[in-house]
Amino acid sequence: MTEHLRLEERLEYSPIIDRPALKLPDEGRMIVWTIVNVEVWDSTRTQPRTVITPPAGGSPIPDVPNWAWHEYGNRVGFWRLKEVLDSFDVPTTLALNGSVCAEYPRIAEEALKADWEFMGHGFSQLSMQKVEDEREDIQKTRDIIKNFTGTQPRGWLGPALMETYETVDVLKEEGFEYVSDWVLDDQPVELKTRAGTLVNIPYTQENNDVAMMLIQHHKASEYTDRALDQLETLYEESLEQPRVMALSCHPYIFGVPHRIKYFRKIFEAIRRKPGVVFMTGSQILDWYLSQR
Secondary structure (H helix, E strand, O other): OOOOOOHHHOOOOOOHHHOOOOOOOOOOOEEEEEEEEEOOOOOOOOOOOOOOOOOOOOOOOOOHHHHHHHHHHHHHHHHHHHHHHHHOOOOEEEEEOOOHHHHOHHHHHHHHHOOOEEEEOOOOOOOOOOOOOHHHHHHHHHHHHHHHHOOOOOEEOOHHHOOOOOHHHHHHHOOOOEEOOOOOOOOOEEEEEOOEEEEEOOOOOOOEHHHHHHHOOOOOHHHHHHHHHHHHHHHHHOOOOOOEEEEEEOHHHHOOOOOHHHHHHHHHHHOOOOOEEEEOHHHHHHHHHHOO
């Protein structure tokens, strides 16, 4: 049996109060990272999430109502989110299944035109623990994005943040420079892999519409309230040490009519804060590496 590093063996324990202070350029104080997740839900499989429970129970295939619930996001909701982000000139990271480039080319085309960063998010919305060949899935996702954009993706976000014991090793070996599945800090951290160091940039489970709307069942306004409360604390703490605040959204969740105004309110408030810098994942990576 192959020996694998335990999760806690991948990185050193480092209290944030003991670290050398990082510095942002041009009087920057803290970073906000915005991630839009676009996925392909295969109608021939059990759906990744559900909004309606089938009356007879079980996991029907096809599952029309739950597949259509998600499909609305790619047909309509994405364009609402993009309009808000465009209106506030927010550098954005698109975390996409590799198959999005073929299944929803209009989304990929407009994101590329807007100079969004493309971040690998698996080939389809299937956990790395369930794909037949993890390396092949990662390679296929990388190559499709590279062929579409002309640039190799630097970052990776696993579907549902799931990894195997080898995921970070394979990602590093296949040319990825950062991952965001390890939501355990307010700053980038470094993970040990077989091929050297892989940087983890902090994603979010707190400012995440999946957690808030689908699991915790909050009202839409909770997304705004939580984001601004998070911003207030991290803004104060960033006087001593710059922090990264991630905002994660999904078109089928926060791109619906009754929620979009709360998404807009977040950026209205952030844009009024001096010293808050919007960055993509790659920009955060470059900034962090420049501080080493």
